[in-house]
Amino acid sequence: MKIFHMKPVVSGEEIILRSIGCQKSDPSYREFENAFREVKRETFERLDPAAAVSFGRIPEDFPKSMRFYGRDLFFFCITVGGAVTELSDKYMSRGEFVKGMIVDGIADNCLFSCEKIVLHEIEKYARDNDFGIEGLYDAPDMIEGKMQKVIASVLKAENNLGVRVTESYMMSPVKTYAAVMPTVKDPSVMKIYHNCAECDKKDCSYRSSGGD
Secondary structure, eight states: OEEEEOOOOOOOHHHHHHHTTOOTTSTTHHHHHHHHHHHHHHHHHHOOOEEEEEEEOOOTTSOTTSTTTTSOEEEEEEEOOSHHHHHHHHHHHTTOHHHHHHHHHHHHHHHHHHHHHHHHHHHHHHHHTTOEEOOOEETTTTSOTTHHHHHHHHHTHHHHHSOEEOTTSOEESSSEEEEEEEEESOTTOBOOSOOGGGOOOTTOGGGGTTOO
16 A cells, blocks of 8 residues: 655646636636635645555455456545635635635645646556556446445555545545546556546536646
C-alpha cells in the first residue's frame, strides 16, 4: 500500500467559477470573482489532500458475488479532508451561498487535480510491471455502493486517511472519491483516466473546464 500526502493543487479562478456555473459573460461574474478572492486563502488553508492505493484482490471475507471478485485490482481513495466542507457549511448557514458554492468548487477542483497526480503514479506502476488497466470503476454508477466498504477496508481508510463509509455506503468526508481498477494482461490497454467523450453525464461541470 502507498499513502500520498500532497500540497493542494487547484486550477485558476476562471475555471473554478465556470465549474460552478458562472461564466465570464454573466452579469453576476464580478460578484463571484470578488467572493472567490475573499474565500480563496481560507479555503486553501482547509484543504488537506491525501490518497491511498493498494494492489490486490477483494478479501475472502467479502461476498464472492461482488463484481471483480477474484481479479487483481488497484484500490484507490483520495480525499481533501473534512475541514473544507465545514467551511462551506458555515457560509451556507449564514446565507452566503455564493461563497459556499465557491468553497465547494475549489474543493472539487483540488480533488480532481490531485487525483490525476495519483493516477499517473498508478499508470507508471502498471507500465513498469508490464500489465494494463481495464478501466476506473466508481460508485454508484459503475459498481455497487457496497464496494465502498471493500475499498475502505482494504485501504484501512479511517486510519490512513480519516475516511469512513456511512451505513448508506457514502464516503465521509464528503469531498472524497474512491474507485477500483481491474488489471489486464495486455499492457497496451491503459484506461485509467476519465474520458469525457465516453461519459454520458453531459451536464458535468468538468466537461467544459478541462476534464479528461
